[in-house]
Amino acid sequence: MAGTLYNGTYNAGITLSTNVQNPVTFEGKLYVSGGTGLANGTGILGEASYNWTIDSEGTIIAAGSVGYGIDLAAGGSIDETGFVAGYTGGIVVAGAPATAVNDGTVAAGIIGQGSYASQSRLFSAKYPAGIYLAAAGGAVTNHGLVEGNFNGVVLEAAGSVDNSGNISGTASYGVVLNAGGTLTNESGARIDAGFAAVTGATVLVNDGTMTAASGYAAVLAAGGSLANAAGALITGGVLAAGGQIGNSGTIDGNVAVRLDGTAAAPESFINASGGTIGGGTDGVLASGAAGEATVANDGVISAGTGISLQAGGSATNAGTIDAAAVGVLIVGGSGVFANTGTIAASGSAAGVGVSFADGGLITNAAGALIAGAAAGAALAGAAATISNAGTIFSSSGDGVSLGAGGSIANSGTILSNGGPGALLAAGGTVANSGTMLGTTAGLALQGSAVAIVGNAGTINGRIGIDASGETGGAIVTNGGSIVGSGGTAVQLGSGNDILLVGAGAVFDGRVDGGGGTNLLELTAGNPGSLYGLGSSFTNFGYVGVAPGASWLIGASAGSSADTVFAGAGSTVDFVGSGQLNFVAGSGPATIASGYGGGATTNVLVFGGSGALSFANGNGASTVIGGSGPTYVAGGNGRVTAFGGAAGGLLSGGLQGNNVLVAGNGPTTIFGGNSGDLLVANGAGGDVLVAGFGNQTLLGSSSTGNDVYYAGGGSNVIVAGTGNDIVVGGGGADLIYAGATGNTAIFAGSASNTIVGGAGNDYIQAGTGFSSVFAGSGADVFGFVNGQSGATNIINGFNPATDLIALSGYGAGEAAAALQGAYAGGGGTILTLPDKTQIILVGVSNLGASSVVST
Structure with missing residues (x-):
């Protein structure tokens, strides 16, 4: 094909200036020292007139003090399968987008032909770099080795890097994407750096290994996303200014993952099942805008502090967090944390499983564990809520502590081997249907705010519920079991307390209401x-x-x-x-x-x-x-x-x-x-019935109508001022008619004494002896045939107003009794056919009008 083939040995730089030279194939050997050939000591220089295509299969070494192995001024493409090294840059492209594919070796910072090493001299963030794509950016694909004594690969404009080989930036960065872009580090590939393996990428996919001797191995300076695949390794940690990070492999570092997002660029981190985070001080540290960080762990996090959210935020754990100091720490704002896995912070005596400094919400699901040496879960600063269906444990301090109020809903187990199972230091609410077990107390209540406790489970401690430090008053409802192994089940404080006891409640030990005005x-x-x-x-x-x-x-x-x-x-x-x-x-x-x-x-x-x-x-x-x-x-x-x-x-x-x-x-x-x-009392309608023995029945002074029944003993009955009824019994009764009302008196079977009153009384003889004292009213003395038969003495009978009423006797019998009456000896005696005797004391002129038949 057309173009130029270079396959010789060259001791001076090669300049590409005419299009007839394009494309260029280099198969030779080129070594340029400073001052030889091109003034800057560059191996191959493609001038800005053309976009160059170079296939480099040979060896190019540019040892000049500012020399590049290959320098293209107007973009182009380079396919490198040989060896290219430059003192300040291996491959440098400017002016237009470029494509660089390396299957060989590209290096920056060399001394001597065939060798290259780091140097003590430091350059800008760009130089020296193994591959440098200047302002126009482009794409870099590496299957071989790219190494710079300062940077490995640098792209000034947006671009992409795909690495399946090795990239190294000895003193600074492995890959720099200054305007963002995409980096893919394939399985088996490596990116190593002195300061950061990757910086500036907006999309980073790692299936290989990325390391940094100091600083962070991967830096998403402008946010973006990072996916660290299963089997992949990032050593030196990850720093992200917003965006999303997902890990299924391993990320190690003093701070393994740091999130520095903003309100406009929130950040999230997901550690998937099988993923491992290993940190020195922190596993995951978020210090960006308030409440913008979200962390989810389904894998393993091991660090001094497992998850640390410095401006509030939310986190979940379905995996394992093993911490020396704090499993999950949320400060600087309200936090939300949900745990379905295991958290253990037992690396120091001050270890805390979950710690909130500004309140929030903790949910611990059934089967989940939160454990800490000093506290299982400690929430302070603002009101907080804990919902526990799993286990929260402390080996020496509080199982759960709320320092600024809030609520605990427990259907699982909260326990401590050295302190209370749970502590409310400033009032709050507890709803327990599980188990709360502590060495000093199952539940401790303190502070001047009201504390409300509802127990349907078990609360057990040396003191079951210790509210001796609670001054604001406690409301405790127990439908479960409260056990005080030291002898006190519940100790309330100096406030006004309420204890509500359900039907199935069990108290094992004393229950002391303490000071104040208390209600049970x-x-x-x-x-x-x-x-x-x-x-x-x-x-x-x-x-x-x-x-x-x-x-x-x-x-x-x-x-x-x-x-x-x-x-x-x-x-x-x-x-x-x-x-x-x-x-x-x-x-x-x-x-x-x-x-x-x-x-x-x-x-x-x-x-x-x-x-x-x-x-x-x-x-x-x-x-x-x-x-x-x-x-x-x-x-x-x-x-x-x-x-x-x-x-x-x-x-x-x-x-x-x-x-x-x-x-x-x-x-x-x-x-x-x-x-x-x-x-008797009130408006009347009372019924008084004497019982066994001798009793006294008294009527009311009001005008009500009452009824009195004598029993078998010798009773005293005083009727009231109404129209009362008195029924004698089997004993020797003393009966007084009412002072003003009309009283009906029925004598009983024993000897009775009856005293009439001022009203118009009715007095009926019984079967026993009766001694009757008539009152001042118009009284009627009744005798019933066959029901009397005894002797009745009536004192004070007034023939002018009083009557003797015979019931059940024939008319002739009544007349015969009157005719046969004996008058003398200070009175009149009438004898009735049933042998009843009536003795009227002081009466000598009894007339027929005083005896009537009914």
Whole structure:
């Protein structure tokens, strides 16, 4: 073909100036020293008149002080299969884009023919370079060796480099793409440099090896992308000012990967499964714009700090991070981190698995591990959130610590061998359905902000929950298990605290409410039980039972009185021998004392606006009804009960000496045993029924109409001022009619004493002896045929106003009894056909009008 063939031996430079010389084939040997041939000591010079094509198969050595092996002034293409070396440049092309393909050796910085070595003299960032494409850029393909004692390959304009051989920049860069471009380093290829193997590329694909003696092996100064393939190696690290980096091979360096992006050029790094990052101080370090860094690890990162985000950002780990100091560190802004792999920071006593300095979110999935010597996860600076379904562990410090509030949601395991499982240093929220285990405490609460804890799992430590340093008040809900191996399950602080206890809650150890005004609330759900109120549970001024809840509460002897507040529809059973106060709420409440034969004493119950039901056991209880109805069962003990405004039912205990007082509403009262006092009250409608033994029944001073039933003992019954009914029983009763109302009195079967009042009373004889003192009203004394038969003495009978009413007797029998009446000895005696005797004391003029038949 046309062109020029050079195949001789040349001691002077060759100048290409006419187009007839193009293309050029060089197969010879050329050695140019300074001052020989071309003034600059260049081997082959292609002038700017033409775009040159050169096939170089020989040996070209340009040893001049500023000499190039091949210098093309107006672009072109070079196919190099031989040896080209220049003191300051092996192949240099300017003026127009160029293509350089090397299958041989291209070198810059040589001394002596056939040898080249680095020199101590330093040049600009461009010189000396094995291959240098000046302002117009182009493409470089290397299958051989390109070496410069300063730079290997330099492209001033955008271009591309494809390397399947070796490129070396001994003192500075292996490949420089000053205006960006693409670099592909093929499998088995190498790029080595003193400072950086590659700089300036915007697209970098590495399947081979890239190394740097100092600095970073790969530098994406203007951002871009880097893909480091499986089996590939980058030694010296990667620096990127934005862009995306993906690694499936190995990247090593003091800082293996550094991301310096901006808000306009955010950066991301993905370490794929099988990828390895090895760092001295840092595996991945992001120090660019706030929140712009994103890091994902599916492989292995091993460094002093595995991942360090200096301006906030986000990271994920599905692989392994092995760190001497910190596994994942996010400072300078809020962070987000999700872990499904393994993180261990145990290389020093201060090691932390994950550390945030400005709050954020940590998610640790089921099966994942975060471990650190001093802390598993430590979040400070701002409120933070941890969601853990895996394991978070510390060998000597806090399993998890929140220094500025936030929340912990744990369904996995959080544990520490030297401190608390979890620490909230400034309040916050904990929701635990897993396990929190610590040496000093399962969970520690501190600070002046409110701390809220919900436990459905297990919290275990020397103190289960230690809130002794919490001054802002804690709200703790337990439906799981809280264990204090040192004897204290829960220790609350000096604030006003609330402990909410679920039906399935377990407390292994004491529960101390601490200082402040504290509430123990028993929540609704399945029936629950709580024992040791006043001994195991102390320093709770108020005990609440939630609406609809059903609880068995055990109090302890000698304890100070606790007050129990009941919600609507609640049911409470007291056992033990302690002191308890009970206050019902706005809805119906049911309370029992001494269930199963227990001997709870000093129970004080206050009714609310709802219905109150109280069942006493063997002890002594006091019940004060509220505005709702009140229902009291006395049990085997003793009861003092005051009915509510809406009435109800009160019954005394079998121990006797009960005091049962009706409320303002209609109330039914049943006495218990001897010594009881039953009192009607309010607007009337009360029913008082004496129990066993001798009891006292008192009527109301209001105008209500009440009913009184005597029992089998000797009772004292005083009717009220309304129109009352009194029914005698089987004992020797003393019955007083009301002071002003009209009282109906029915004597019983034993000897009774009956005293009338100022009203118009009706007094009916019973089957026993009766001594009756008539009142000042117009009274009626009734006798029923066959139901009397006893002697009845009536004092104060006034024939002018009072009547004797005979029921069930024939008209003739009544007249016969009157006719046969005996008057004398200070009175009148009538004997009825059923042998009933009526003695009217002080009456001598009994007329027919005073005896009537009904």
